[in-house]
Amino acid sequence: MPDTQVLVNDFLNKLKKRKIEGSQATARQTAELLRSVISQQRVPYTNQAGALIDAVKAVGEQLIAANPVELAVGNIVRRVLHIIREEDLSLTTAAIGGLNLSAVSDDENDDDRDGDSTLSAAAVAAAARSTLRPPSLQTLLEDTPVSAAVPQTSSSGGDSEGKSKSADKSSRSRKLKHDVIEAVNELIQDIVTCHEQIAEQAVEHIHQNEVILTLGSSRTVLEFLFAAKEKKRSFRVFVAEGAPRYQGHLLAKELVARGLQTTLITDSAVFAMISRVNMVIVGAHAVMANGGVIAPVGMNLVALAAQKHAVPFVVLAGSHKLCPLYPHNPEVLLNELRSPSELLDFGEFSDCMDFGSGSGSPLLHVVNPAFDYVPPKLVSLFITDTGGHNPSYMYRLIADYYSADDLVVQRRATAGN
């Protein structure tokens, strides 16, 4: 445990001091940290899942509190919790369900092997888990009895039944930790490859001679545009510079380096240019459960402009950015106010920042929010690593990835303190 404690502290520090930039890096590191937490965790003979969940929750609480603005941390904690529950469930159902269920899962295992032939043999067990899960939701309407059976067992099997049956399945229970780690590995893999998975869909969305507008810089968007370019699509990109951090400049540079016809515009010129644009493609900081987007500041303006001119507003987001919380939840910190020095030079304005004269409070206040909230009605389409989705479909997608029991990790954390 001491080793993990060091790791946790290190990561906590980084989070607190805002040293990790970008949700992908944060998500990956969170997942890796939780993996090591799980692997170091000694599991008791009974109620293994409960012990793992408690351990992950304990660490997760701290991580979420360390940087409440970076929602990806909470997302990954919840994903891992969900994985543990699912693994436990699949083992229990496999034990209880016997032949009829295993037959179903065997079929699906075969399907899965055909699809993912690249997966190593070790990952097959994990793949089995993932096949167990999606059908339960995708085939919800067609195959109600199976899905109805699963939640029932989950509620009881997780804790009480798991204990009673644990003696019988001692061999299986040792497998739990292994399976969970495999699944977390797969999650990390997903996070790492999310850009490519999203980029694969680029050709379906970007067509010949189109004009694409984007704001600021997002790696996902960059890869998406490159992918379309590599498929010999010729199109033009308008990049809004994304004040005050001007990351659009960097994006423009990279696009030009790859031979894309790029136009750099100011944020305030977006409305003027939007009538020439065929599609707006942007990245996001987080996607909330209602389909709303938390994105770099200025995005709402772009979304409104796009709506006014009926230009599709497409948001690219890796699945680690899907947040199961709602934006009206007071627990969710939607924004972060950054330093005013990004807007103006302190030296130039030091006389406006004069507190020593007059009433003691300056007349100039500088506010520099990092994020905007784009309501779901302004978003035309989400493209995640699993495909394109409507904003109204987000809650279903989120239900796929998270279990309802974990949504309140944070509240328990504050109560626990």
Place this chain on the structure above:
Amino acid sequence: MGAQKKRAAAAAAAARVSEDPDDLARQPLQAILLADSFTTKFRPITLERPKVLLPLVNVPMINYTLAWLEAAGVAEVFVFCCAHSKQVIDYLENSEWFSQPNFTVKTIESHNIISAGDALRLIYEQNVIHGDFVLISGDTVSNMSLTQALQEHKERKKKDNNAVMTMIIKKSKPSPITRQSRLGTDELFMAIDPNTKQLLYYEDKADHSKGTICLDKMLLAENPSISLHNDKQDCYIDICSPEVLSLFTDNFDYQHLRRHFVKGLLLDDIMGYKIFTHEIHSSYAARIDNYRSYDIVSKDIIQRWTYPYVPDVKFCGNRATKLERRGMYRALEIEQSRSAQVGSFTVIGYGTKIGSNSKISDSVIGEGCTIGSNVLIEGSYIWDNVIIEDGCELRHVIVCDGVIMKAGAVLKPGVVLSFKVVIGERFVVPAYSKVSLLQQPTVHDSDEELEYADNSSGTVEFSSIQGTADQSNGEMTSESSEAHKPKLGTGGVGYIWSICEGGQEEEWRHSVAPIPEDKLTELSEAMDDDQELVTQDRTALSTSGELISDSNASEGDDNEDSKDDSVYFEKEVEATFLRAVEENVKVDHVILEVNSLRLSYNMTSADCAGAVFYSMMKLAIKTPHSSAIGLLTLYPSPFSMVASNAYPIYLSGELQQNTANIITTWQKLLKSYLLEIDEEIEIILKFEEMCLESAKEFSPLFARILHILYDKDILQEDAILRWADEKEGADESDKVFVRQSEKFIQWLREASEEED
């Protein structure tokens, strides 16, 4: 243990350095943090608690510094503790700083150190610094990135071994009001080489009354260009090479970092050590030097200039705080009455209770405070566990831990209440007073010089007071409450310190209260005076103007009655011309220079021609004079009689010759301004004027020189004739020269008639 490992790693890194210079960057960066400011500006608070542990927006100051050092990539910090060292060490041991990975904090303790210089000498003896280090005081708040400054420092060091220090500076507005109101410090003048960024001059105590500063003329002579800045702010963050420590050891009289060390290095040109500057632009850095800067930096933090070191980011184990609209930071579990009004830019700490109808704005309230109803708090800093009863009024004050204010007490602006003071009911504490449980120490070090010399005795005494106060706190309170009941109202406990040092004058400068209206106007008037001075006296420096060491810049500007630009212009032209003669400048270049002068003074080319001619004639006069004198000294006395007798004759011949020579050499210059006849007439008139006034030596030669000018094609016959015609109707006195050159004119007329 981790430290030992680190040191081993450092040694290993050092070994590698010798092979690969690029590895230098990977050597772990060290820092020296002085947890003592060696001043007394924060008394009486610092008698009981070291300055670095005073809460700045509810977080002890040292945490800001340490958090920044850690973020800036410093691997090892030596915290030098002196006054109240035990408190500092205890605090650090209980904090999370000792358990950080990749960041070691070590304390060095000493009790008999009285200055920063001594501290650095001690650290040098301990031999713990192996490479470049950051020298910082524990009251500095910054969020700058060190990478660039460090790299510049290393590169300079590689090229020039004498570049021992890089000083971080920051731009601020050059107005003395801003400087005073922002950080409570005096104006700072720095001379910096704009190309190399070398610091050449540093003066933080310039004489304001005179409005002048003195620069060593060697500075101007040695450097092709220097910029003099009064719009820079010293951040008190230095990147030093290890030599700095040994320099302190060699010069045992260095006490103060800036006053002695920096100035000493700048003056001492034997060793040739150099200090460079690095200017930061968007990032923040400031040092808390006095109560005013405490106020300002607190407000900067609340306004998030120091991001990510702001209350709602948990950068050092501070409590979770949420940022709400209008810059309100609220920790958890605050009890606030519905009718209480908490205004903008306010921080409220964990577990504080606020009663009904209280108004709080622009203030910081610590943890566990109890604020009654109908309390007014404005622009104040209230630390932890303070009890403020109903109806109190606090404006721009600092209230330390454990203070109790009985109902109806009023604190006027600028008051500082030290720990556990009790203010009696309805008592009004006068403005700028400082109240403490401890009596005012008898040793005053009001004088800046004394502050360093006498501090030894001061510190010892304070620590002893501190000891007794800690042991017999209860006893003392009861004692003092009886002795000083009338002073702080009924039930009041504590002593009001008498204001000694410079009286009100000093107090308003460094207090948390805003500068009073009348002082502000005084300051701005002083500033206006300065500006008038600048406009009157052209040699005065404009703000951060660039000085170019040029010979003609200094000349001719000291004329008090600047009645006419043409006088200046003539002098400038003359200076330019003389320099051209001395330095053998090409004629084309002189023409260029004169042209630029003409444009800047808005003169016609006739003026130019006149001025150029004037300077040529002047030169002609000067040359024979010098040769005549040379002649006189060369020859022994009998001859000198002869020589002096012959002087006028000799002179006139010589002068004519000289004039002819000069005109031949510089005719091109002159001709370039003689575009039309008018300019030529101007020359003749000028010459006439000279002969009458400034250069009477020429008067006998007028006609001859006129002839020379004609021969050299400088003057055309038309011009001379027209001049003669013009003079026809003038007074007799004016006709002297016309008559003198009558023959010549007549000859000219005949010649022209013949041509016709």
